[in-house]
Structures are given as C-alpha cells and as structure tokens.
Amino acid sequence: MRSLLNFLARYNNLIIFLILEGFSIYFVVTRNSYQNTRILFMVRRLTYGIEEKINNTRNYLNLKEINNNLAAENVALKNSLERLVKEENSLFISVSDSVYKQQYVHTAAEVIDNSVNKQKNFFTINKGKLQGIMVNMAVNSGDGVAGVVVGCSDNFSVAMSLLNLDFKLSARIKSNGYFGSLSWDGKNYRQAVLSEIPQHVIVNIGDTIETTGFSAVFPEGILVGTVSDFEKMGGDFYKIRISLTTDFKKLHFVDVIGNMKKTEQLNLQNLVQ
Amino acid sequence: MINSIIRYGLIFIILILLQVLLFNNIQFSGYINPYVYIMFILLLPFEIPAWLLLLLSFAIGGFIDFFSGSPGMHASATVLAAFVRPLILRVISPRDGYEPNSDLSMINYGFRWFFTYTILIVLVHHTALFYLEVFRFAEFFRTLLRVLLSSLFSVAFIVLIEYYRKGR
Numbered sequence: 001m002r003s004l005l006n007f008l009a010r011y012n013n014l015i016i017f018l019i020l021e022g023f024s025i026y027f028v029v030t031r032n033s034y035q036n037t038r039i040l041f042m043v044r045r046l047t048y049g050i051e052e053k054i055n056n057t058r059n060y061l062n063l064k065e066i067n068n069n070l071a072a073e074n075v076a077l078k079n080s081l082e083r084l085v086k087e088e089n090s091l092f093i094s095v096s097d098s099v100y101k102q103q104y105v106h107t108a109a110e111v112i113d114n115s116v117n118k119q120k121n122f123f124t125i126n127k128g129k130l131q132g133i134m135v136n137m138a139v140n141s142g143d144g145v146a147g148v149v150v151g152c153s154d155n156f157s158v159a160m161s162l163l164n165l166d167f168k169l170s171a172r173i174k175s176n177g178y179f180g181s182l183s184w185d186g187k188n189y190r191q192a193v194l195s196e197i198p199q200h201v202i203v204n205i206g207d208t209i210e211t212t213g214f215s216a217v218f219p220e221g222i223l224v225g226t227v228s229d230f231e232k233m234g235g236d237f238y239k240i241r242i243s244l245t246t247d248f249k250k251l252h253f254v255d256v257i258g259n260m261k262k263t264e265q266l267n268l269q270n271l272v273q
Numbered sequence: 274m275i276n277s278i279i280r281y282g283l284i285f286i287i288l289i290l291l292q293v294l295l296f297n298n299i300q301f302s303g304y305i306n307p308y309v310y311i312m313f314i315l316l317l318p319f320e321i322p323a324w325l326l327l328l329l330s331f332a333i334g335g336f337i338d339f340f341s342g343s344p345g346m347h348a349s350a351t352v353l354a355a356f357v358r359p360l361i362l363r364v365i366s367p368r369d370g371y372e373p374n375s376d377l378s379m380i381n382y383g384f385r386w387f388f389t390y391t392i393l394i395v396l397v398h399h400t401a402l403f404y405l406e407v408f409r410f411a412e413f414f415r416t417l418l419r420v421l422l423s424s425l426f427s428v429a430f431i432v433l434i435e436y437y438r439k440g441r
Contacts, residue, residue: 013323013356020331020352027338027345028405054294115297117306118343119407165407186407187415 052126055112059252066252069142104219107132107256109139114161116189116248121161123147125254128155136217138257144223144245145169145211146254157256163189163248170215171224174208176201182209182224182242189248191228194240201238203230209242216262281317285333288313293340296430305419307426308347310337311398312434314355315391316378319371323359330355343406350402354394361393379435387435391428399424 008015059066107127114123127133129152139146139159147159147167160167163184171194172179180196194209207227213220225242233239259265292310299307314330334351338344362371367382379387399420407416 013327016324016327017352017356020327021349024331024334024345024349024352028349028408030344054298115341186412 105258121163133157138218140255141246170212197238309430353401354398
C-alpha cells in the first residue's frame with residue numbers, strides 16, 4: 001500500500017497528464033467516427049448566439065454582392081418557370097395533379113459558421129428540424145455542391161463541408177457520363193480530386209463535372225467543378241484534379257435539398273441486393 | 274495571491290476572446306491559422322505547481338474546442354504543451370536561473386529568451402494539434418509544412434502581443 005502511495009506521489013503529474021490526455025483523445029476519437037457529430041453539435045449550440053452576431057456584421061459588408069447573386073438567380077428561375085408553364089399549357093388541357101412528380105424539396109438557408117482551413121471542415125446553417133431539415137440532406141450553394149447535413153437541432157443544422165477528408169461524392173464527367181468518386185485531399189480549398197475514372201476514357205481540361213444522383217442524397221446533374229488537370233496513376237485509373245465552382249470562403253446563401261423518394265429508393269435497393 | 278488570480282483570469286478571458294473572435298477568422302491562404310491562446314500557458318508563473326498548470330491548460334484548450342467545434346483536439350495539444358513546459362524551462366534556463374515570483378515575460382528575461390521559449394512551446398502544441406486533426410501519418414510532410422507555417426504566424430503574433438504588453 002505504501003509503495004503504491006509513494007508511486008502515486010512521485011508520478012502524480014504524469015498521472016494527471018495521462019488522465020487529461022485520455023479525456024481529450026477520447027473526445028477526438030468519438031467525434032472522428034464519421035457520422036457521429038453529436039458532441040460537436042451539443043457543443044456548438046452554446047456558441048450559436050455569438051456566431052450569429054459575428055455573421056450578421058459580416059453580412060452587412062457583403063450586401064451588394066449578395067443582392068447581385070440573388071437577382072441573377074431570380075432571373076434564371078423566372079426563365080425556367082416560363083419555359084415550364086408554356087410546355088404544360090400546350091401539352092395538357094385538363095388540370096393534372098403534378099405533386100407526385102416532385103422528387104426534391106428545396107429550402108433556402110444561410111451559413112452562419114464556416115471554415116476552410118481545417119482538414120475536417122463543417123459549416124452551420126440557420127435552419128433545423130422545425131424547418132424540415134433532416135440528416136443526410138444535400139447542401140448546394142448557388143454555384144455547386146457544398147456539403148451534406150450531418151446533424152440537426154430545432155433551429156440549426158451542422159453540415160459536413162465538401163472540404164472534409166471524410167466527404168465522398170459520386171460524380172461524373174458530363175460530356176461522356178463516366179462516373180467516379182470525388183473527395184477532397186485536404187490541400188487546396190478550391191480543388192478536389194476525382195478518382196476511379198478508367199484510363200481509356202478521354203478527359204479534357206475544362207470538362208464539366210456534375211453529380212450522378214446515385215447516392216440518393218444529391219439530385220442528378222448538380223455542378224461540382226471543372227477538370228483543371230489530370231495524371232495517370234499506377235493501375236488503370238486517372239487522378240483528376242477538379243477546380244470547384246463553389247468558393248467555400250464566401251459560402252453564404254445555400255439551398256438544402258431533400259429527396260422525398262429517398263427511402264423508397266433505398267428500401268428497394270436493399271430489398272434486391 | 275488574489276491579485277494574480279484576477280490577473281491570470283483576465284488574461285485567460287482576453288486570450289479566448291481574441292482567439293475566437295479574431296484569430297479563428299483569420300485564414301491566410303486557406304490553411305494557416307494562428308493559435309495565440311497558448312500564450313496563456315507561456316505566461317503562467319514559474320512556481321505554479323505542475324498539476325494546476327495541466328488543469329488550467331486543459332481548461333483553456335477545452336474552451337477553445339467549445340468555440341471552434343473540435344472536441345478534444347485543442348485540449349489534448351495544450352495539455353501536452355503544459356506537460357513539457359517544465360522540461361523546456363529547465364533546458365533554456367537563463368544563466369542566473371529564474372528569479373522567484375517573477376513573470377515569465379520579455380521584460381524580465383529578454384527578447385531572445387522569450388523568443389526561444391515561445392517557439393519551442395508553439396512547435397510542440399502545433400505539432401500535436403495538426404497531427405491530431407488529420408489523424409493519420411499519410412502525407413506526413415504536408416502536415417509538417419502546415420505545422421511550420423502556422424507556428425511561424427503564431428509566434429509572430431504572440432511576440433507582437435508581448436511587445437504591446439511590455440509597452441504598457
């Protein structure tokens with residue numbers, strides 16, 4: 001007993017050090033288990049107030065640019081609406097129920113906290129469960145893919161940014177339809193890497209990359225970026241570097257996209273496989 | 274005693290606010306992010322018992338984790354920095370030793386001493402932090418580059434703040 005006490009007295013600092021390190025590493029590891037962002041989330045709730053204030057101030061400085069973007073987006077939407085209305089009128093005379101056609105619901109939200117300088121970046125948006133946001137919804141900036149929702153509280157959600165080493169996206173080359181897996185390599189916040197494209201495919205610099213919609217998270221055909229350069233890796237695949245169309249440093253207004261038919265699709269896939 | 278508790282309490286709060294409100298928002302070229310809050314560990318008095326030093330650094334690391342949404346990472350890096358602080362102080366001790374009841378500041382021990390002290394602690398802290406963040410040793414050298422670049426900026430800011438303190 002005495003020698004145990006002696007031991008404790010002698011190494012007490014080391015023991016405290018190990019206990020504290022143990023706690024910290026435990027937190028780090030539990031958070032790193034990919035989908036488990038609960039802790040991150042609980043913790044964030046405490047700081048929302050401050051973050052929202054900072055964000056409000058920052059927004060004020062960007063109002064002009066934001067207005068321009070919104071105006072441009074409005075024009076694009078009006079044009080597509082016009083087209084749709086015309087087509088409907090000429091084709092159908094009777095009133096048809098078109099509700100079943102809708103597959104995706106869009107919700108506009110604002111980013112209130114964001115980072116690009118970590119290896120695992122997350123951002124927070126100001127809509128949550130009460131506004132219909134759910135885990136695994138896609139987040140799209142005006143310019144392209146932004147991230148995936150990984151946690152929701154009543155009024156806020158945390159999304160995993162594309163700039164996260166854990167982020168994986170099924171994407172394809174628009175011109176020829178070959179698809180591969182897109183991820184971020186943690187180097188440059190403007191670039192991501194598309195892998196698993198076989199070497200017989202013809203790839204050109206400047207080719208458009210878009211989502212495939214295979215994962216039932218992102219709708220088909222959302223812009224991701226353009227090919228900025230590519231090299232042949234060992235094996236049979238290209239390593240294609242993509243310059244992202246979304247500028248994550250000024251990510252602000254985003255569009256959260258929910259897939260209404262997702263459960264149906266996944267259930268069917270599970271049933272067959 | 275009470276005086277110094279109030280003083281270090283103030284430093285604690287000011288450094289957290291500076292880090293969260295100002296330095297967390299500074300992002301040079303995407304991946305450099307200065308972490309100046311570890312200045313708190315640098316400034317704590319020489320006589321502080323090791324267990325208190327460890328607990329205080331766990332506390333400040335925990336607070337920073339709260340505000341930057343990264344549970345455990347900063348806490349673990351600061352605790353490591355606090356653990357090696359006595360060793361570093363022993364290695365770089367000035368010729369006459371440390372004067373009792375004196376601050377570990379630039380005024381008392383000079384620029385060169387403070388500079389080495391800061392560099393060593395910052396390097397330990399940043400190395401732990403950045404490797405914990407990627408959580409793998411693939412691309413070892415790129416992470417190392419990030420450690421060095423961020424350390425450069427952290428040290429620069431810490432020395433700058435210390436200069437300001439000195440001027441006051």
